[in-house]
Amino acid sequence: MNVNVQDTNIFFYRQASKLARIGNWEFDVVNNKIHWSIIVHELHETNPKTFTPDLETSFSFYREDFQPMVKGVVRNSIETGDDFDFEAVIVTKKKKERWVRAIGNVEMIKGECQRIYGSFQDIHASKMLELQIREILESISDAFYAVDKDWKFTYFNKEAEHLLLKKADEVLGENIWELFPASAQTSIRKVYQRVARTKKAESFEYHYPGDGKWYEINAYPSQGGVSAYFKNIDERKQAAARLEEAYREKINILESIGDAFFNVNNDWVLTYLNKEAERVLGRKRDTLIGKNLWDEYPDAIGTEFYRQYYKAKETHKNLTFEEFYPALNVWLEVTAYPSSTGLSVYFKDITQRKESAIRLLQSNERFEKVAQATNDAIWDWNILENTLYWGAGLKNLFGHQIENHTPTLESWTNHIHPEDREWVVQSFNDALEKPGQTEWNAEYRYQKNDGTIANVTDRGIIIRDEKGNSVRMVGAMNDITERKNFEISRSNYVKQIELQNEKLRNIAWTQSHIVRAPLAKMLGIINILEDNDKSQEDNQIWLKHLRESADELDEIIKGMVDRAKLLT
Incomplete structure (x- = not known):
């Protein structure tokens, strides 16, 4: 009964080994002999009846890049008694490459290695799948790592190396929380524990204290542990923060x-x-x-x-x-x-502005009517906007086309006579700057459109706000050229008469002395003639002298009349 059970167990073992493609081997160190099982021969594609392996030929089946590692492992086991377990690529007798797993157990007696025995397994299919998966994981743009149920790294791709600044050989087999202590007490640990416990994937954003950057992580349950795909979203978060800040700034602007x-x-x-x-x-x-x-x-x-x-x-x-x-x-x-x-x-x-505009329009209409009814050049200066309105009188009196007239204060000052401009503008500004002054007036010379100069009188009323600042000024300018010319003409006429009178006085004073000489003679002769003691002959002589004096006086008077005619 026991023999049958044992035979059955051996049968099942062999069947399992065959299915798993696991063979066994033994190396007799003392006698330098190697034994391969049938499956080991199959894996090497050698004939067990014709091929007898030795240590060197066994090493030679490994691909050249693996040979130094395999030789080093075996020699170390012989020297130290350490067991080994490694994966490598062999090249079969038929030149086919195959991934295998070799496990060795060492038997030592008194510190000397007696033999090494173990198993030899075909892992080519699983290894190629693993390599394909690894290749895929290495080619994806996302970083990827996997940890087992003990939180030890089992995989770490190149992008993970790039982001977390550690090489795969530094992290594989190491505990994630010990290797990255900055994250051990943060939310990521709780998320990973929950994913492993609930077997449900989670996606989240995580700020890693270790480098101060933001990551987007997709965590999946994997054989009791966690597999995580992640990528750096720090720029995206910063851009989002800037966008949010810009949005808030825009909102603040719109609110203000x-x-x-x-x-x-x-x-x-x-x-x-x-x-x-x-x-x-x-x-x-x-x-x-x-x-x-x-x-x-x-x-x-x-x-x-x-x-x-x-x-x-x-x-x-x-x-x-x-x-x-x-x-x-x-x-x-x-x-x-x-x-x-x-x-x-x-x-x-703009209701208030519209209503004000309507009132202004009505006021302007009244203003227009007044401007049309007077010969004065009516003007209205908005001081705050520096706009100057002119009535029709500007064209009627001075020939300036209103539509071609620049509606600013300069359009007025530019036509003031150069000799008057400075003092007129100064008096104008002085009136505006005095809070209590409400009127301004001046007489000055103003250039017409044809270039001639007119004498004008200009009067303005200053309108001020509640603080006393001038905001508007309205007034009228009148052409007083004819009156001014008449005043000048009258003044000149009076001066001419006065000058003539002065000349006449001078003539009268001068001629009075000339007249008095013959007149004095005549008066003297008359006194002599009145004396009765004179003879007839004497009287005739004195009458002759009297006539001569009278003729002399007549000539003097004629000369005075002629000179008076010349003066007039």
Whole structure:
């Protein structure tokens, strides 16, 4: 019975060995003899009846690159008694390469090696599969490693070497937590333990304290341990962080700008509104985001808002427009920017500006009427914007074409006579800089369109804000050339008369002395004639002298008249 059982066991052993292609061998060190089993001969493709192996021929079957290793292992066992277990490639008798596994046990007696025996297994198929897998793992762009149930590395590809800065021969067989202590107390250990325990794969992002970088890891259960594919995503994380920072910065900008803003996608669904948009629209953003714009504002369908938004999307052009929105009773200035993903809209409440513009328009209309009704050149200077408006009087009085007139203060100062320009501008600026002064006036010379010079009088009223700063000035300029010329002419006439009178006085004073001489003679002769003691003959003589003096006086008077005629 026992013999049959033993025979059966031997049979099954041989069958198993044959199936597993495991043979046995023995090396008698003392007698230098080697025995191979049938399977070992089959693996070497040698004939057991004709081929007897020895130590050197056994070594020669190993491929040349493995021979030094095999010889070293065997010699070490003979010298030390250490068992061995290695994998190598042999070249068969028929020149075929085959992967084999050789296991050797050493028998020592009194410190001397007596024999070495063991097994010899064909592992070519499994080894080639392993090499193919290794080749695949080495060729993939992701890093890969595997650890067993004791957390010892069983595989470590080149990309893993590159990322973790360790060679495969440094890590294989080593405990992952001992080799990489920086990760031992982090979340990755808990994840790996959970994957090994639950047999469920997990994917996660991990910040490795050892190098301060981010990795994307896919962990899979593997024979009680874990296989992990991973890649460096530090640049991606940094880019994402920069993108997030840029996004937050954009949001902060959109929240801080004075304009209201909203964005819709291509389906007109609101994706963002800023705080100013909440204020203008009177709606909280959480009640609008994710909703269709036209569903929320159906009253805007068919309005200018609706048409302009669709036009911007269809033409792919930015559009700016102003429109009144009756539902909110506001005027809005809107700018729409189309994109491939939707439409961005900036808008602001310009109701106050519009109402002011309407009032200004009405005021300007009144101003125009006043300007048309007067001969003065009416002007209106907006100091803050440096825009100068002229009435029709500028053309009527001075010939300047209003439409060709640059509407700035310089368009006025450039036509002031060069000799007057400095003091006129200075007086103008002095009036503006004095908070309490509300009026300005000046007389100066101004160049007409034809190049001639006109004398003008210019008066302006200064309008100031609550702080006393000048913001506007209105006034009128009048041509006083004729009056000025008349005043100059009258002054010259008076001066001429005064000059003539002075000359006449001088003539009268001079001639009075000439007249007095013959007159004195005549008076003397008359006194003599009045004396009755004179004879007739004497009287005739004195009458002759009297006539001579009278003739002399007559000539003097004629000369005075002639000179007076010359003066006039």
